[in-house]
Amino acid sequence: MSWLGDIYFMQQRYKEAFEMISEAQQVFLQIGNELGVAECLKRLGDIYLMQGRYEEATEMLSDARKQFETFGNQLRAAECLWSLGDLYRKQEKYDEATEMTLKAQKQSEDIGDKEGVANCLRLLGIICEEQAQYNEAANMLSNAQRQYQSTLLKIFPGEKYKIGYTLLNFGHLLFDMKDFVEARRRYEEARDIFDSHGQLEKEVDYCSQALAELDEAETAGSISK
Numbered sequence: 001m002s003w004l005g006d007i008y009f010m011q012q013r014y015k016e017a018f019e020m021i022s023e024a025q026q027v028f029l030q031i032g033n034e035l036g037v038a039e040c041l042k043r044l045g046d047i048y049l050m051q052g053r054y055e056e057a058t059e060m061l062s063d064a065r066k067q068f069e070t071f072g073n074q075l076r077a078a079e080c081l082w083s084l085g086d087l088y089r090k091q092e093k094y095d096e097a098t099e100m101t102l103k104a105q106k107q108s109e110d111i112g113d114k115e116g117v118a119n120c121l122r123l124l125g126i127i128c129e130e131q132a133q134y135n136e137a138a139n140m141l142s143n144a145q146r147q148y149q150s151t152l153l154k155i156f157p158g159e160k161y162k163i164g165y166t167l168l169n170f171g172h173l174l175f176d177m178k179d180f181v182e183a184r185r186r187y188e189e190a191r192d193i194f195d196s197h198g199q200l201e202k203e204v205d206y207c208s209q210a211l212a213e214l215d216e217a218e219t220a221g222s223i224s225k
Contacts, residue, residue, distance in 0.1 A: 118147035
């Protein structure tokens with residue numbers, strides 16, 4: 001049931017995902033599988049996060065983190081911290097978001113999880129960008145991209161699409177800085193990576209939308225001149 005819930009989650013079918021994972025959680029409770037319960041709490045927290053139900057998400061993710069730490073599962077505990085960082089970012093609580101993400105980064109570094117470190121660097125870049133800290137954002141995103149390239153492309157080439165997200169974030173940053181030429185290059189690179197994946201149509205459409213907005217901004221800029 002939990003794996004089916006994960007599939008629904010990836011398809012952004014959150015209602016079905018919630019039902020399946022809640023059922024799995026009850027089964028794990030009945031058989032005394034506490035690690036399984038923690039996994040369900042983490043996923044339910046992520047669902048609440050995606051739905052903008054931040055209070056419930058905070059409760060679920062915090063509980064999951066405590067349980068993972070009790071079991072000594074630092075990888076999953078760090079992932080909970082990352083989700084909490086993203087949760088605070090979405091609420092524009094940037095100090096808390098930075099604190100949680102830095103904790104997740106340190107924990108990921110301690111256990112040698114390079115992909116986790118890259119995820120944290122990318123999130124820190126987004127947090128900086130949203131506060132108009134453009135130089136810091138560029139450094140974070142550049143480091144994240146290098147980290148992804150040094151790990152994912154060598155070990156998990158099928159995970160290349162994660163580099164696409166970093167390029168997309170870079171595009172947003174450059175757009176905010178009005179460097180439209182470089183923003184276009186990043187958006188196009190991200191779109192091509194998503195398109196080559198074969199199952200990321202929404203991401204491809206998002207890049208196309210970003211490029212259309214870029215066209216409008218360039219047109220408006222040339223008219224104002």
